[in-house]
Amino acid sequence: MTSAISITNGGVRLGGRDILQGVNAEIATGEFIGLFGPNGAGKSTLMRCILGLTPLSSGSISVFGEAPGRANGVIGYMPQSRTSLEGSALTVRALVSAVEGGNRWGIPWNSRAARGEVERALELAGAGEYANRRFSVLSGGEKQRIALAQALLGKPRLLILDEPLASLDPRNQMRMVENVARIKATTGATILFIAHDVNPLIKVMDRVIYIAGGGAAIGSPDEIISSAALSKLYGAEINVVRAEGKIFIVAAEGNVTEAAHHD
Amino acid sequence: MIEHLNYFLSYDFVLNALIAGTLAGILGAVVGYFVVVRKAGFAAHALAHIGFTGATGAALFALSPLEGMLIISVLAGMMMGAYGNRLQRSDLAIGMTLSICLGIGMLFLTFYRGFAGHATAILFGDIFGVSHRQIIQTLVLSALSLGTLLVFSRRLLFVSLQPDLAEARGISLSASSIIFSVILAISVTLASQVVGILLVFTLVIGPAGIASRFCRTFWSGLATSVTIGLLAVWIGILLACFTNWPATFWITMIIFFLYLITEAVCRYAFRGA
Ligand SMILES: Nc1ncnc2c1ncn2[C@@H]1O[C@H](COP(=O)(O)OP(=O)(O)OP(=O)(O)O)[C@@H](O)[C@H]1O
Ligand SMILES: [Mg+2]
Numbered sequence: 001m002t003s004a005i006s007i008t009n010g011g012v013r014l015g016g017r018d019i020l021q022g023v024n025a026e027i028a029t030g031e032f033i034g035l036f037g038p039n040g041a042g043k044s045t046l047m048r049c050i051l052g053l054t055p056l057s058s059g060s061i062s063v064f065g066e067a068p069g070r071a072n073g074v075i076g077y078m079p080q081s082r083t084s085l086e087g088s089a090l091t092v093r094a095l096v097s098a099v100e101g102g103n104r105w106g107i108p109w110n111s112r113a114a115r116g117e118v119e120r121a122l123e124l125a126g127a128g129e130y131a132n133r134r135f136s137v138l139s140g141g142e143k144q145r146i147a148l149a150q151a152l153l154g155k156p157r158l159l160i161l162d163e164p165l166a167s168l169d170p171r172n173q174m175r176m177v178e179n180v181a182r183i184k185a186t187t188g189a190t191i192l193f194i195a196h197d198v199n200p201l202i203k204v205m206d207r208v209i210y211i212a213g214g215g216a217a218i219g220s221p222d223e224i225i226s227s228a229a230l231s232k233l234y235g236a237e238i239n240v241v242r243a244e245g246k247i248f249i250v251a252a253e254g255n256v257t258e259a260a261h262h263d
Numbered sequence: 264m265i266e267h268l269n270y271f272l273s274y275d276f277v278l279n280a281l282i283a284g285t286l287a288g289i290l291g292a293v294v295g296y297f298v299v300v301r302k303a304g305f306a307a308h309a310l311a312h313i314g315f316t317g318a319t320g321a322a323l324f325a326l327s328p329l330e331g332m333l334i335i336s337v338l339a340g341m342m343m344g345a346y347g348n349r350l351q352r353s354d355l356a357i358g359m360t361l362s363i364c365l366g367i368g369m370l371f372l373t374f375y376r377g378f379a380g381h382a383t384a385i386l387f388g389d390i391f392g393v394s395h396r397q398i399i400q401t402l403v404l405s406a407l408s409l410g411t412l413l414v415f416s417r418r419l420l421f422v423s424l425q426p427d428l429a430e431a432r433g434i435s436l437s438a439s440s441i442i443f444s445v446i447l448a449i450s451v452t453l454a455s456q457v458v459g460i461l462l463v464f465t466l467v468i469g470p471a472g473i474a475s476r477f478c479r480t481f482w483s484g485l486a487t488s489v490t491i492g493l494l495a496v497w498i499g500i501l502l503a504c505f506t507n508w509p510a511t512f513w514i515t516m517i518i519f520f521l522y523l524i525t526e527a528v529c530r531y532a533f534r535g536a
Contacts, residue, residue, distance in 0.1 A: 051431045072431055079427035087476065088300070089529075094480045095424060102421025103432040105414050108481050134479065150428060 002065075004029045004158055004190040005050060009059035012045055019045050023059070023216040025209060029157070032184055032191045034201040034221075037211035043194050044080050046211065047160050050192075051077060064157070076156030076189075078147045080163050085136045092138070092146055093131040096122060099150045117153060125149035126179050140167040144176065152183065158190045159183070165195050173200045180204075198225055199246050225249070271504040280390040280510070282398055284496035286405040287453040288466060292492035293412065294450040295471030296485050297443065301423040304468055305354060306343055306444065309361040311451040311463035313339045316368030318385045318460075322375045328385060329397055332452045332460075333404070339364055340444035345437060388459030388511045390500060401453055408446045419443060420481060457496065458511045466492060469518040473525045477532075491521060 003026060010023040019042040027033055037043050048054040049061055052069020064071040085095070096118050097110055110118070122128050125148040130138065135146065144164055151159055161180065165173045181204040184191050195201055198208070198221070208224040210217050212233045217224050224230070225247060230238040237252035271277045298307050314332035321331025339360050346356035384392060393401075412419070422429035422439045430436055447467075454466040470491035471484070478484035499514035506513075 053430060069433070072433060075431070077428060077431045079431075081427055083425060085424075089475065089477050089479050090481070090484075091479045098420045098424050098481065099428060102417060102425070102429060103434050104417055106417050107413060108417045108420045132479075150425065 002029050003027065003062075004031070004064060005192075006062045007059065008061075010046075010049065010056050010061060011058035012042065012049060012054065013057035014045065014054070018057075018214060020211070020216065021058075021214050025216065025218045027190065027192075027207075029190050030184070030188050031206045032181070032204055033193065033207055033209055034198065034205040035192055035194045035209045035211070036196065036198060041211040042214075043211055044162055046216075047077075047162055047192065047194070050160065051075065071158075073154070074157040076151035076153070076159045078151040078159075078161045078164055080166075080194075082140075082143060082147060083135070088136055089134050090136075091132055092127065092135050093118065093122070095135050096131075096146065096149055096153070100153050121149040121152040122146075124152050124183060126175070141169070141172045144168060145179075148176070148179070155187065156189055158192070160192045162194045163196070164193070165197070165200060170200075177201060177204060198249070202247065267505070268501070271501070276391050276393075277500070277504060279393045279395070279398055280500050281497065283393045283401050283453075284390055284457050284500055284510075285493060286401050287450075287457045288470075288492040288496040289489055290405045290408055290450045291454045291463075291466040292470045292488040293409065293485060294447055295467045295469070295492075296474070296481075296488050297416075297419055297423060298447065298468055299471045299475045300420065301443070303353075303443075303447070304464075306340075306357050307447060307451055307467050308464060309343070309357045310336045310340055310444075310448050311455055311460045311467075313361060313364040313368075314452055314455055314460045315385065316364045316371065318381070319368050319371035319375060322381075323371055327397070328381065329400060329452065329456065332385075332455065333449065335364060336448035336452050337445050340448035341441050344441035344444035384459075385455070386459050386461050387509065388455065388457050388462065390457045390510045391503075393456060397456065401456070404449050404453060408449045411442070411446055415442060458514055462511055462515055465515045465518050466496070469522065470495065473518070473522050476525050476529050491518070495521070 005025065005027040007023050007025045010020065011018065012020045023046070035043055045054060049056055050063055050068055051072060052067070061068045064074065097115070098108055100110060100114050100118050122131050125145045127142070127145040127149050130142060138146070148164060151161065164176055168176060177200050180191060180193065183189065193201060193205070202221060205221060207218060208221050210224050210230065210233060213235050215233060217229055217233050225240055227238060227240045230240060230249065239250045239252060241248040241250055298304060314336050317332035317335030318328040320335065321328050342360050343353065343357050418434055419439060422434050422436065426436055451463045451467055454463045458465050471488040473491055474484045474487035478487050495514050495517040498517055499510045502513040503510035
């Protein structure tokens, strides 16, 4: 297996503050990685580093053997911020078409092949049936699938999904996860999936990266989502409780840090 | 009626008005479409008002008002673009640029006292006063702007709709925003010849805003926007000829009524949808 992403002793400093330090991760092609951590831990920042948008302050990253940013043509990215297009009548298809080959020069006119690629991505993201609807009136969950479709354009080898489960109900969380797992199976893409709750991903992820307290731990789900590993990472006592087939991560004082309370 | 029309068209100033209006209308409608997508209405509004400084300054430096407006708006556009490439940050950058420019304009005004007579023309437009030289300038500037869009519009649409994705695809947000601001500065300057700097909104955002309410694709939106812009300018100028009321008044009227109709129809047609 070749390496998709390799981070060696990575550190990020933003606004005079160390966000991340000493991050080491070796991600093989075709892996499904779940990325977790509390708000403000640096999950999105780490993704921006992988995309070459935020420079590391120390250490190094390589993506498909190249400097970050060089390989972005084969990376599909679903940013955490979502489009609203309020008041506009543009359809889903029009929006996704503008993204397809959007970095080329010329006028926004798509070839037949490019139009086919738009349909493929919409189908793959499970958004085929509302391609003709106005984007601005879609529900949050439907918009999420359009964001996924945009990330799928150009058959990426690496998918970076920043909180694709945000604001989805449990049923749609499952559908989104199954969809991404199916995409991974059919395209062989490497997946980096940021989420707050480990439960929806537990069946599909190969390994876990957990970010907290300025550091990151990577390993198998059982290794990382354990009282010992998380307590070390947080620098405080954390209990991982398994009940009714679900995992709850609870701080010793009793307040739930990350748990299945998103519904 | 037709006789009257022939009679009006035999005058050079009417023809000049139609040519300048057509060019400004097309450019305003096209650029306006991107203004609407980028939600950059405040930038368009500010760049137009900044033109006032250019017009007052031009008198001091022996330039024509058009040239003065163009220079100052393009400079201000670059400044806004450079400092505010993200929507959230840009309002402050635009407001600050607007303030400093109008402040300087105020200073120019105290130095140059003979200005008052031109003020109405600059504030509310003087489409029938467009000279031959201005027509040539308008032609060159429109060709330049539309030519740039011919090369750049695909990227511009992408970066306007999905800035985060565009950035990840290697498009520089600040470079795009500077290029767009310069094109916008040119188009508001040209539009201000027709409707004046106070009413640039009418030509630059009006048609595109109306079109974006119901057009479902980029190209239909662009075509509708241009159609609305051209119809408003042409009908406005002709009504001005027939009635002797200002063309600016008629153009704003036409755009406003189209807006009302669109809102009514959209609310009816998109109920709940
Ligand atoms: N450009 C910046 N300048 C200064 N600080 C920044 C910048 N960008 C991010 N930060 C800080 O870095 C920290 C990590 O932010 P990041 O967005 O990566 O968090 P996250 O883990 O994605 O959180 P969330 O779960 O809320 O999305 C935050 O404290 C944030 O304030
Ligand atoms: Mg985040």
